[in-house]
Amino acid sequence: xxxxxxxxxxxxxxxxxxxxxxxxxxxxxxxxxxxxxxxxxxxxxxxxxxxxxxxxxxxxxxxxxxxxxxxxxxxxxxxxxxxxxxxxxxxxxxxxxxxxxxxxxxxxxxxxxxxxxxxxxxxxxxxxxxxxxxxxxxxxxxxxxxxxxxxxxxxxxxxxxxxxxxxxxxxxxxxxxxxxxxxxxxxxxxxxxxxxxxxxxxxxxxxxxxxxxxxxxxxxxxxxxxxxxxxxxxxxxxxxxxxxx
Numbered sequence: 330x331x332x333x334x335x336x337x338x339x340x341x342x343x344x345x346x347x348x349x350x351x352x353x354x355x356x357x358x359x360x361x362x363x364x365x366x367x368x369x370x371x372x373x374x375x376x377x378x379x380x381x382x383x384x385x386x387x388x389x390x391x392x393x394x395x396x397x398x399x400x401x402x403x404x405x406x407x408x409x410x411x412x413x414x415x416x417x418x419x420x421x422x423x424x425x426x427x428x429x430x431x432x433x434x435x436x437x438x439x440x441x442x443x444x445x446x447x448x449x450x451x452x453x454x455x456x457x458x459x460x461x462x463x464x465x466x467x468x469x470x471x472x473x474x475x476x477x478x479x480x481x482x483x484x485x486x487x488x489x490x491x492x493x494x495x496x497x498x499x500x501x502x503x504x505x506x507x508x509x510x511x512x513x514x515x516x517x518x519x520x521x522x523x524x525x526x527x528x529x530x531x532x533x534x535x536x537x538x539x540x541x542x543x544x545x546x547x548x549x550x551x552x553x554x555x556x557x558x559x560x561x562x563x564x565x566x567x568x569x570x571x572x573x574x
Contacts, residue, residue, distance in 0.1 A: 341566035343574045346546040349567045350409035358413045359541035361420040367427050368399045403435045419536040423470045441473040447499045503527045529556040
């Protein structure tokens with residue numbers, strides 16, 4: 330079995346992401362896609378107008394004592410990602426307004442070079458049941474490299490071909506996972522923040538090559554690994570929760 334450092338390729342490894350990232354050698358990963366906890370800080374259950382409970386993100390892994398604790402957490406895992414990322418590699422981080430600005434600041438503080446922010450627009454978002462603010466219908470992805478001198482991979486023509494021979498823009502209209510696309514266990518969704526395969530298909534196809542190593546430090550429902558496998562890439566998944574592994 331092929332390995333990078335002490336971690337086997339094409340495997341989901343259970344454990345803390347920072348601890349396991351430390352086992353990977355410097356400059357050894359081609360692409361990182363990270364979907365870290367959003368730190369939503371929900372203080373109570375979300376209810377529909379009919380008083381039924383909304384199945385929202387209220388997991389323990391998404392809870393932090395304070396913003397400063399979240400910032401330390403973010404800096405720790407991003408520092409390891411920068412160390413293991415190749416000079417020719419890319420990192421993508423996805424988040425919401427709750428966390429993406431703090432993540433972006435840490436990326437810049439650590440010396441990463443921002444290439445794009447890509448907005449994932451959801452044609453079928455969850456409604457805002459209370460009607461107290463705009464319907465939150467997008468998430469933001471930050472695409473960066475280790476430095477401004479990085480010779481990164483970008484398959485511009487492939488993405489243009491996918492977009493009716495027009496330049497692919499930074500607003501991606503992709504539905505959230507529903508119906509058969511949503512992984513379920515005993516009739517309940519298996520993971521509260523499962524990402525659609527189309528999202529990872531574009532990320533992996535555009536910024537990596539066949540045979541490259543794609544790493545996901547917050548593997549969750551495993552979309553990154555599944556799409557990497559379909560596209561002929563190697564993957565390393567890291568996930569703390571045994572049930573998700």
